[in-house]
Amino acid sequence: MKLRKLDPNAGAVPPRQSSSGRLTVPLPLPPFSNRPPEVEQTESNSPIGTEATSNALESSGSLDRTLSIAVDLIDPHPIPPRTIYSDETILERAESLRTEGQLNPIHVMPNPKAPGRYIIIDGWTRVQACVRHSALPELRAEVHTDLNLDEAAWFGWQSNEGREQHCDYDRAVFFESLIREGMSQAEISRRSGYNKTAITMYRGFAKLPGEVIDYIVENPRKFGHRAAYELSRIFDATQSVRKTLAIALKFVTEDKSVGWVMTQAQAFVTPNKPKQPPPNKKVIRYANGSYKQTADVFSLNIKVAPEKRDAFAQALEKLLDDVAIQETATDSNETAATEPTSIDP
Structure with missing residues (x-):
């Protein structure tokens, strides 16, 4: 029939x-x-x-x-x-x-x-x-x-x-029917004894696709309102019946905890950003100083013997002419601009 x-x-x-x-x-x-x-x-x-x-x-x-x-x-x-x-x-x-x-x-x-x-x-x-x-x-x-x-x-x-x-699914059906008839969640909370947060979670059942509901009703005692709420978060974040149902299946077949479902939901709702590769970094140490490169920033800190100082300065300044951008500023600003590179006597 x-x-x-x-x-x-x-x-x-x-x-x-x-x-x-x-x-x-x-x-x-x-x-x-x-x-x-x-x-x-x-x-x-x-x-x-x-x-x-x-x-x-x-x-x-x-x-x-x-x-x-x-x-x-x-x-x-x-x-x-x-x-x-x-x-x-x-x-x-x-x-x-x-x-x-x-x-x-x-x-x-x-x-x-x-x-x-x-x-x-x-x-x-x-x-x-x-x-x-x-x-x-x-x-x-x-x-x-x-x-x-x-x-x-x-x-x-x-x-x-x-x-x-x-079971929680039965409660969800009942509460949702009352809400459709115009009863507020606050009134349902008052009359049922469940707090407003719990009523919100019960409504998670109504946000799940039919394929997931079909599986839930085959295992009604396994799916409490918190598990259903977390599944609804997964579906909301992914809009994927397949992914949501896969989590539900694993929850039952592997007897996972509600905490596990919460962790899965959090991973879908706020996925980890891909880690950025660390910047290229090079450090060369000498007996009289060091040379460092971090991405596009170069730093030189080295002590030059007096007899080589002039030649070193000229060679360094010639290299800087190719990459350094001159500023039209006061002497103090120009001095500040050259601070990353120092030549010690």
């Missing part, structure tokens, strides 16, 4: 099974992914997480009523906390529902675009278990009438985090 988005005005769509054996749930995905991340969702049928959150909502007046709702009337949330649910988990949940029944209610809100239908807030695994495996025709659901989509999204996200923490 092909992957497609859910129409909020239609019934729940059965998921498809991927070639890897995982269940791909047809949920809306962010634009930076060519395909869904293959990350297992584990949803407990225990009171941990969902019931605690439910009690808090009930005490605050956010909980409206509990109903039994046909599973084909429950639609996915447009900002899902997770995007992939494993085939095995769905089957296990179906078997649990058949043998033990529904221990805790799911959470839904009325679908504002389809009267009589509902949008899932928390409990999508159980809904899919019923749709795919006919575990139960209806599910007991706590209906929240005063939550908007953003508030419901956070409810679902926090419930999932309480049961089993998301």
Whole structure:
């Protein structure tokens, strides 16, 4: 069965099974992914997480009523906390529902675009278990009438985090979806508990090319937000899918550290300038002085015997006539210009 988005005005769509054996749930995905991340969702049928959150909502007046709702009337949330649910988990949940029944209610809100239908807030695994495996025709659901989509999204996200923490790619998908809906990074930071720097790094996933994202979703637990951010820096500096993917492959296959990825990124972002060859330098030492040449600068410091001084001076000045540039300046400036060459008595 092909992957497609859910129409909020239609019934729940059965998921498809991927070639890897995982269940791909047809949920809306962010634009930076060519395909869904293959990350297992584990949803407990225990009171941990969902019931605690439910009690808090009930005490605050956010909980409206509990109903039994046909599973084909429950639609996915447009900002899902997770995007992939494993085939095995769905089957296990179906078997649990058949043998033990529904221990805790799911959470839904009325679908504002389809009267009589509902949008899932928390409990999508159980809904899919019923749709795919006919575990139960209806599910007991706590209906929240005063939550908007953003508030419901956070409810679902926090419930999932309480049961089993998301991988960083799942968090990135969730945060990016909220940003597309107009939520600021500062608000996401406040509500998620991650600082603004971390939120910026999570957004690195969205800057990666599809080929790299495809590889990341095959290894979601390896690629945290810092590694993804550093890969996005490499891609930004090189604009090369091949180079970025090569670093990602090596990071996984050779089990490199995040520090290694940071070093690779720094090398691409601020490459070392090629070293300039050292200037030509020549030094000749004599018993009575020395002669030095550094590139185009010549320096002579030598003691000349009195009987040879005049002849040496004349010969040196004759050589200088060929290369020295005379200045039209004061005697003091002319003297300064001749200082590099000295003749000692």
